[in-house]
Amino acid sequence: MTLIDQIPPDADPDALFDAFSSWTTERGITLYPAQEEALIEVVSGANVILSTPTGSGKSLVAAGAHFSALARDEVTFYTAPIKALVSEKFFELCKIFGTENVGMLTGDASVNADAPVICCTAEVLASIALRDGRNADIGQVVMDEFHFYAEADRGWAWQIPLLELPQAQFVLMSATLGDVSRFEEDLTRRTGRSTAVVRSATRPVPLSYEYRSTPLTETLTELLETRQSPVYIVHFTQAQAVERAQALMSINMCTRAEKDQIAELIGNFRFTTRFGRNLSRYVRHGIGVHHAGMLPKYRRLVEKLAQAGLLKVICGTDTLGVGVNVPIRTVLFTALTKYDGTRVRTLRAREFHQIAGRAGRAGFDTSGFVVAQAPDHVVENEKALAKAGDDPKKRRKVVRKKAPEGFVNWGQNTFEKLIAADPEPLTSRFRVSHAMLLSVIARPGNAFDAMRRLLEDNHEPRRQQLRHIRRAIAIYRSLLDGGIVERLPEPDAQGRIVRLTVDLQADFALNQPLSTFALAAFELLEPESASYALDMVSVVEAILDDPRQILAAQQNKARGEAVGQMKADGIEYEERMERLMDITHPKPLEEQLFHAYHVYRHSHPWVGDHPLSPKSVVRDMYERAMTFSEFVSHYELARTEGIVLRYLAGAYKALEHTVPEDLKSEDLQDITAWLGELVRQVDSSLLDEWEQLANPAEEDAEEARERADQVKPVTANARAFRVLVRNALFRRVELAALDRADELGSLDAESGWDADAWGEALDAYWDEYDALGTGPDARGPKLLQIEEVPQDALWRVRQTFHDPAGDHDWGISAEVDLTASDTEGRAVLRVTSVGRMSDLR
Incomplete structure (x- = not known):
């Protein structure tokens, strides 16, 4: 029996709350006060902004919200920032409400899209909101990790539904929201519903904080001795995390019996890459590594060992905060500053609390611990002073080590300020694009009125609104000049005064926005050419997002080889440096593709939102006849091999779904089959898990992952x-x-x-x-x-x-x-x- 079977005959708020709380009680779950408050508001029809600490049961409130929407016969959407979290929630809700009642949309996967409960990424919901507005069949939206509203590149997708779906009830959830009074007032005004802000500073597992100026190995040894493990050591680069794991191999982490347990759980797991072989040594010693550049199967293994309580230390990055299930007791910060791509700066309060909040395991720990290390030069100075003892003369003679050049200072005062600080208010990241105008123009009604509301009644300051208005006008004129849009002398039957002259695919703003350009570009290639199959690959690669780390490595390699050749040719230094500026990563068909792109853009101006980017990763690997390991080794990408694999998996999916069957030559089919098998043999989860989504009733997310780790024999294909x-x-x-x-x-x-x-x-x-x-x-x-x-x-x-x-x-x-x-x-x-x-x- 699923939760949907518990829906009472009528949607009376009291009956709904009683039915849901009875369901939780049957499962041995006692609702926290904040959960009860939020659920009472949800079943009453109010918007809810839920700001409670990590581990305080926001997922249960989300389930209660979906339950109340189903009782009112409304379609309810759950959104999250990453596809992995959307997939996780999809399987979880299938268990709760039944497979037939839950669907998923992520841009590259669609499962049971007509279900009353839909899990999707924020971008998918934003696209629906722009396309259908108040006519969208959406009665409720649950937004998880709502602090992504302030993300520079993606925040627009979290704002659009708030602006365009006034008919919906909103449940906004995050552990780090800060001041939300603006959202409270705005939601009430737009939806006509009351908006309740439910806050709680009380964590189910309270945190204690400590600042340490002892060497990190000494700090860690003490934490292990006082049973404060598992310890998550936070670094701000992937390289530092891996180097730390290697450095800690000298500490005895586990007993012989614990190491035997680790070996038993690892079983026949395949460590197929050089990094994997190093990881095998680390985890067998009780040390995990966890960062976004790893293969998914390696991250899952670390999570699995951590969940079994077998890892004492995990060396990772600050990306742990979203959608990762790693139970830890202590969070140990190695620094309180980070490089954000532009400069080194002190952590923001939101970033600090997001990471620190992972400490303490509900149901396991009575307290979580957050420890910050002093800067290395401060630790060394403290150590030297301690060695000098209380003798004033000796202490005066101690030569204090200076901070490294360019060092951004932090100390105990920084730590205490971060602990006390509330998360910063969320900043609007509204954005105007061709896709936005096309979606609004395509919907029924007066597009000018709809765009005016969107541009003048968003969350941006007036100065920014004016900038967006100017951009929207420029885009509209380009659409008009390109013949994509035409004015109507009289409103049509659906109230439009302008209309599109082209048909848009339903999801043109999702998945690969340039896929229609690729279809046109395929026709420019010569099927009889010996390079036809690889040229088809190059067209597909040109429409994929750039894997920056790979392209940078290719450029560095090309420049290194060029320097060696120029030295051998006796070319002077100044000329070598000048020539190097022209050397970049390989870009097959660059001139031909850009010419085609500019021509295509005249009749499809929205592609201007998505620049073309010729590159050669799949083609390079194939032409060099390299295995995955050889490619990673050749370009020194061991620390980011997960990024390499994700790109290859994306390229495989694009080749499968973008290239029409009648254009797939025998050679291209060979390349596609090779690429798919290469990805599966390295880590099948990136393909098998998504393919399994078509039959979700057979297994849940964990079972799907377990199956994905059982790689099919390579000779079977x-x-x-x-x-x-x-x-x-x-x-x-x-x-x-x-x-x-x-x-x-x-x-x-x-x-x-x-x-x-x-x-x-x-x-x-x-x-x-x-x-x-x-x-x-x-x-x-x-x-x-x-x-x-x-x-x-x-x-x-x-x-x-x-x-x-x-x-x-x-x-x-x-x-x-x-x-x-x-x-x-x-x-x-x-x-x-x-x-x-x-x-x-």
Whole structure:
């Protein structure tokens, strides 16, 4: 029986509250006073702004809000800032209300979209609000983590529903809201409902605070000895978090029995990357690492070990605050300042409380602990003074260490101010875009009146409103000049005085806004070209968001190689520096794509909101015939391999869903299959979890993740595995063409083909030919032979070299071990010979 079965015959507020509180009591849950107050207001139909500490049960209030909306036969929306949290809530609400009553919209996934309870990202709700306004079938909106309203890039999406859905009841929730009187007044005015602000400073698990000037290892040892673990050590860069984990390996964290428990829980988990192998050492020692650059499966493993109480320390970043289930007792700040992309500054009160609030585990701890470390130079000075003792002469002789250059100071006074400070008021981040105007123009009614209300009655100061009005006018004129919008001499049947002359896809402002441009650009490519499949990939990559860390690494690599070549060519320093400015990451089809983009923009001006960005990540990896690990190693991206994988997963989804079936050549299907299998073998959760959403009744979020960790054998996907084999062989061809016997030797040392063996074979080839082809013809299927030997669980393969004479007699012979390939999630080859085919007969 689900909660929906508890709905009373009528929607009387008292009956609704009694029914929901009875349901919680049956589950052994006693409502906190703030929860009761919020729920009473919700069932009475009021808007509610719920500002209570982390761990105070805001999710239960959200469930009660959905319950009351269903009782009134209203559609209720739950929004969150990240897709992972939306997915988590979707599965949770499926359990509470039944699968048939819960749907999800995230821009790249849609499940049961007509359900009465919808989980979605804030951007999806904002798009619906702009498209349908007060006509939207939305009776209630529950906004979780509402402090994202102040996010510079995304805050507009949290404001739009407040402005455009006056018919809805709002429940705004966050642990760090600050002064909300403006929202209280604004919501009441817009919706005609009373608005209740429910606050509570009382945490279910109270916090105690301490400032320490002892060395961090000493502080940590004391916390462990006094049973204040698990300890989350907060860093403000991913590199610092990983370095700290390594530095703490000298401390004995766990007993032998605890280490055995860790090993048992880890089981057969696959640590498939270099960082993963390091993480394996850390977690087996009782130390976790947690940051956004990790593979999702590694973060989940750390969370799972933490939830089992097996990790004593977790070294992570300040991104822990949203949607992460890591139970911790103590939060230890290594600094009270951070670099925000522009400058180093002191933490804001909201940031501090968001992180500190994670301390203390409801149901486990009677108190949580927040500790701040003094700056390193202060700690060293304190240590030196302590060594000098009470002797005034010795203390005067102590040479105090100065703060590093550019250091932004903090101290105990900073810590105490942050503890006492309320979170800063939320700042409006309204934004005008082509998509906004198009959505408003497309809805019934007078678009000018609707836009005037939106532009003059938002939360921005008047000066900013005027700026937005000027931008809106400029966009409207461009739409008019481009023939996208036309004025009507008389209002139409739906009251429009302007209308669109083009049909917009229902979700054009979601997912990939440039996907319609990609469809047009595909038609410009030549299907008979040898590079057609890779050019299709380049079009798709150009419409994806930039993975900044990867592109920066590619640029650094290209510049490093260019400097080496220019030095070898004797080019002077000044000229080298001047030339380097023109070197960037690879941008295939750049000129052709930008020309097409500018032409397309004349008739589709809204694409101007979304700049085109040619790049080569998937293409680069494929052309270099690299595995995921080789790509990460080549560009030194070990600390951000999770970002690499998320980009590859996004590219795979875009190739699957953006390219029409009739344009998918055999080569492109091979590339797409290869990319999907590569992503799955590294971490299948990014694809399998979303695909599983189509059948949510079968398993919940945790079960879906458990299943995602059980990777299918790589050989099960025959098409993708053949590409993996081809790439593994071609990687050797490319290295051979560069005469890199050392790298080939490291690849094939276990096969007996060390650097000397490869060097001897290549010398013989270079005695006969002066080049070795690596272009499209060299990759062609005619130069690869595969013989499957099922009884021996292996393939015999031969990759023929593309020599300049066209003799095609030289090549690499190898055996592919299918069993080992399934174990390692890649094509495992054993080179058997390198030489002339005629010599082997």
